[in-house]
Amino acid sequence: MKLLLLLFAGLKFGKLFTTGGTMLVSVVAYAWIFGWWYAVGFVGLLFIHEMGHYAAARQRGLDVGAPTFIPFLGAWITMKDMPADVETEAHVAIAGPFLGSIAAFGVYFWALQTDSRLLLAISYSGFFLNLFNLLPVSPLDGGRITAIISPRVWLLGAPLMVALLFYRPSPALFIVALLAAPQVWKAWNYDPNAEENRAYYDVPNKVRVEYGLIYLGLTAVLAIMTYHVHEMLTSGRPF
Template structure:
């Protein structure tokens, strides 16, 4: 009986790895058809680093979480099998993704500069932009989950940012995000909750800490995204 249980558990773990690896390969194949396999592979690695940040943070907080799953043109996510019990835990898990993703993009950036690689520079730009986009303060994006612990009024700033981004670069993905965000933003506007009582009862010092972290990361990613975009533009002009 014990051997059978161990076999089932090992099979379950293998199934998780197969799901993550299989969806990564599918995404790699789709992206490679458009951008080439080298860029696609780098982009997938940066996505994985972002999601593994969420995964580790969720495990640190004792949450039951599944391995990352990838879908082309949607991105990736981890399957939280149980929801955080309070806004601070939700913010902690949300914060870890952009932090890990930013560090990965920064490592790619420094490698690009040392190797004088335009390809790696382009991959680092995608990483900076991806994590910057995720910091738009509306649920279900990471920015919405990070700012919820500070004040849900942040979400009303994120809504026009999402609209402006759609007007600049229309995308079905943005429509989906807006659809998912709308109920949360509306409740915040009306001052209504929906979570368990005490969900947002976080000490002021901790809220201030998350606010500083969020705004600092947002500013840093905005600067790096702009700078790398300008570098790539300069390189294209030389061709």
């Protein structure tokens, strides 16, 4: 609660109005399909994810806009100041899935304590949302994190994106794939010896390893929890 109050304190009234208004529109849209309480929980987890990005960007002195929501497409923050180097970009990117995962775990344990399948379903959406965002292709968070290793990692993420698009086709996934296409082309043409690339991507190998381990660890935990909670929801067995 204290963390949320601190995050809200960093938002000006106009930003709060924009965020609150678009959150409300999203809640209403999701409620038509999934019901009010699920919609509130899902949008709440989206908000916490985005505030992770917001807080990390502000910590690094970047000017960023408040979270904006669009139903069935998700949410994002606008970067008014671009990161000066790839480590800053990775730092801001990983903060969203990290804080979002903590929130999903909170809802999961709450579900176990109350035997609530609704809360369990909300926690599943949180685990899956953050796992999806860790796909190693830009503009998703995973692409911005793995860029610290090399933008060429996006060439591995592209087939995963296409596979997911075929497995779970949706307009939102299609839009993300379209946004990722120019980044994949950029990775294909990446020249590590170009002066601008050396300036932006030059970080110590220790830092690359640290972010790589955090990324793999968080991805593994989210993959396990997504599968675990999905099995709990589909088995029909009591908790």
